[in-house]
Amino acid sequence: MNPIIRFENVTKRFGALTVLDNFNFEVARGEKVTLIGPSGSGKSTVLRILMTLEPFQEGHLELDGIPYHEPGGHGPFKASEKHLHKIRCNVGMVFQSFNLFPHMTVLRNIVEAPVAVLKMKRDEAESRATELLRMVGLYDKKDHFPSQLSGGQQQRVAIARALAMRPRVLLFDEPTSALDPQLVGEVLGVIRDLAQEHDLTMLLVTHEMRFAREVSDRVCFFDKGRIVEQGDPELLFSNPQQPRTREFLSSILGEPAPARESLRRVP
Amino acid sequence: MTWTQYLPPLLKGAQITVTISLASIALGAILAFAAGIARTSSNRILSGIAFVYIVLFRGTPLLVQLFWFYYALPLIGISFDPITTGIMTLSLLTGAFGAEVVRGALLSVPHTQLEAARALNFSKSYTLWHISMPQAVIEMMPAFGNLAIQNLKDTALVSLISIADLTFQAQSMRNITLDSATVYTLTLVGYFIIALCLMLVMRFIEKKLRRGPAFPRSAHS
Numbered sequence: 114m115n116p117i118i119r120f121e122n123v124t125k126r127f128g129a130l131t132v133l134d135n136f137n138f139e140v141a142r143g144e145k146v147t148l149i150g151p152s153g154s155g156k157s158t159v160l161r162i163l164m165t166l167e168p169f170q171e172g173h174l175e176l177d178g179i180p181y182h183e184p185g186g187h188g189p190f191k192a193s194e195k196h197l198h199k200i201r202c203n204v205g206m207v208f209q210s211f212n213l214f215p216h217m218t219v220l221r222n223i224v225e226a227p228v229a230v231l232k233m234k235r236d237e238a239e240s241r242a243t244e245l246l247r248m249v250g251l252y253d254k255k256d257h258f259p260s261q262l263s264g265g266q267q268q269r270v271a272i273a274r275a276l277a278m279r280p281r282v283l284l285f286d287e288p289t290s291a292l293d294p295q296l297v298g299e300v301l302g303v304i305r306d307l308a309q310e311h312d313l314t315m316l317l318v319t320h321e322m323r324f325a326r327e328v329s330d331r332v333c334f335f336d337k338g339r340i341v342e343q344g345d346p347e348l349l350f351s352n353p354q355q356p357r358t359r360e361f362l363s364s365i366l367g368e369p370a371p372a373r374e375s376l377r378r379v380p
Numbered sequence: 381m382t383w384t385q386y387l388p389p390l391l392k393g394a395q396i397t398v399t400i401s402l403a404s405i406a407l408g409a410i411l412a413f414a415a416g417i418a419r420t421s422s423n424r425i426l427s428g429i430a431f432v433y434i435v436l437f438r439g440t441p442l443l444v445q446l447f448w449f450y451y452a453l454p455l456i457g458i459s460f461d462p463i464t465t466g467i468m469t470l471s472l473l474t475g476a477f478g479a480e481v482v483r484g485a486l487l488s489v490p491h492t493q494l495e496a497a498r499a500l501n502f503s504k505s506y507t508l509w510h511i512s513m514p515q516a517v518i519e520m521m522p523a524f525g526n527l528a529i530q531n532l533k534d535t536a537l538v539s540l541i542s543i544a545d546l547t548f549q550a551q552s553m554r555n556i557t558l559d560s561a562t563v564y565t566l567t568l569v570g571y572f573i574i575a576l577c578l579m580l581v582m583r584f585i586e587k588k589l590r591r592g593p594a595f596p597r598s599a600h601s
Contacts, residue, residue: 164495165498166495166498166499194504198501198503201498201499201501202501204499205500208492208496208499210492212492212493212495212496213496214493214496215515215594215595216514216515216594216595225510226500226501229502229506230500230501230502230503257593258593258594260593260594260595274500275499275500278500
């Protein structure tokens, strides 16, 4: 079967800094892939490019058979707004800082996009939102505003909001990095449930190594804009082949403090 | 003549001052949103037109603008009555300053909000009106309050294109009675009362907008 995501020699530069250099990467339909690696290694950039939040300069990228660059496309994205709209129909994203809309209730945060973008009827969208809120365990908060929720609750709403658009690919950009340690578990629980869905392709950038090992089909270790090593989580964590991977894993797993805590202090 | 006899003409003038001020605040607000949004647009032509308008009206004195519209424009065949000229000029000036307020507030909406909107596939105009604007409007209110009061005080200049506003009536009264102290004190009190009403209205609108739990951090500022 064709991969749902295909990066082919993709190069991404921020000014003089090359973040991804001739990057090649494929993800199969329904695969759950975790991207790990030190800060600035390009793993978040991969997600942001897929979400069309960042353009890339060279190479080929396609998602579900749709190439990101349009033939003869203009502007930094080398594609029209209409084309980008088509690509985004298949992708959703969960951000590190939740990014809920503060002026909308929890329910409206979830209902707004299906109604405005997918032209779904409001009552239909609301019943779907209700279902999603029950799934993330926050139905009783539907009329609250984001500011009235804890970080963990906000992130669960953000996951429901992304799912309401029925994406084929869901991207998680460090979904628990901004949370207090005691709130991490509830968000990971929701993501763990989602990982059971066979049709949903998931890309997860995280520093939660134990969690990555548990939910992913494949772990990719990033360093300096390249995938240095990738494979089955059990193998990669228990027996890393590359010295860089070993170094990275021992730096975060070898310490007595929980992995999350040690990484949170890295600026 | 006692000071109570000064009141009827001054009140008549005050009425005109209030009319001109309210009309030009309303029209100015519309212009401010139009030009402010145009400035943040990626359309270079729209943004360019808005830029030229803002720079021109912010960079020239109101009095000269009034004279230009009242005395110079008729020379190329376009003329308006004094009240229309006054409202038009003040609207354009208030709109130019307001446009910068609108632009600044729109730019202050966190970039992460726009990324979330993009990830949910909202169109640009939907993002502007339903995500950015509701958050930006609250930030605009204090500056709009200042502009409204500035606008009221600026209306005093329309007396110089023969509009019988509060300042004009005060001048006439003083010329008749030579009682400068009483007339100008009453005039100051008159402007102050109108300004106070404007401040209260703006505060009320701001409170209304901030009400509710959506923006708790700014609730008491």
